[in-house]
Amino acid sequence: MDADPTPDELLAELRELASLDLESVTLQDPGHEHRPVLDDVDAVERQADTVVVVTLTHGDRRVVGSSRSGDTGGSVDRAAAEAVLAALDELVPAGRVEWHIDRAELLDPPTPQRPTVAHVAVAIRTAQGADVLVGSAIVRGATHEAAARAVLDAVNRPIVPLIGP
Numbered sequence: 001m002d003a004d005p006t007p008d009e010l011l012a013e014l015r016e017l018a019s020l021d022l023e024s025v026t027l028q029d030p031g032h033e034h035r036p037v038l039d040d041v042d043a044v045e046r047q048a049d050t051v052v053v054v055t056l057t058h059g060d061r062r063v064v065g066s067s068r069s070g071d072t073g074g075s076v077d078r079a080a081a082e083a084v085l086a087a088l089d090e091l092v093p094a095g096r097v098e099w100h101i102d103r104a105e106l107l108d109p110p111t112p113q114r115p116t117v118a119h120v121a122v123a124i125r126t127a128q129g130a131d132v133l134v135g136s137a138i139v140r141g142a143t144h145e146a147a148a149r150a151v152l153d154a155v156n157r158p159i160v161p162l163i164g165p
């Protein structure tokens with residue numbers, strides 16, 4: 001009985017069978033470079049409220065969105081999520097989308113084995129219809145920053161055609 005082939009032998013056989021140079025193959029996400037990127041999230045506390053300012057980059061464009069919250073921690077997370085939508089409104093041509101934050105919350109308290117996760121639901125209406133998009137992000141620092149990342153997680157695929165050329 002023949003010995004099992006090594007990984008290098010299997011790779012060589014695949015190359016031969018497929019007539020393919022596997023070293024030159026790269027996997028790409030064709031929409032990734034067209035998606036907005038979160039540059040900065042600032043929360044400025046004032047006497048009666050907190051203002052959250054979000055900066056996004058899309059190609060060579062930088063856009064800013066802001067939102068105000070009350071004085072509770074959860075409302076600052078929601079304001080960060082709303083600020084992302086306000087910034088995205090600067091990228092999407094008028095009339096292509098209506099959206100709002102349906103829910104912004106932190107899931108279950110963290111444990112040593114499970115980190116805190118920000119969860120956001122974005123209600124969206126476009127020419128194709130209405131939907132609710134859900135995104136999440138692990139909290140690494142401030143919870144409002146994770147809420148902002150969760151919005152981009154929710155809208156990262158549908159945003160590309162909305163922004164358009």
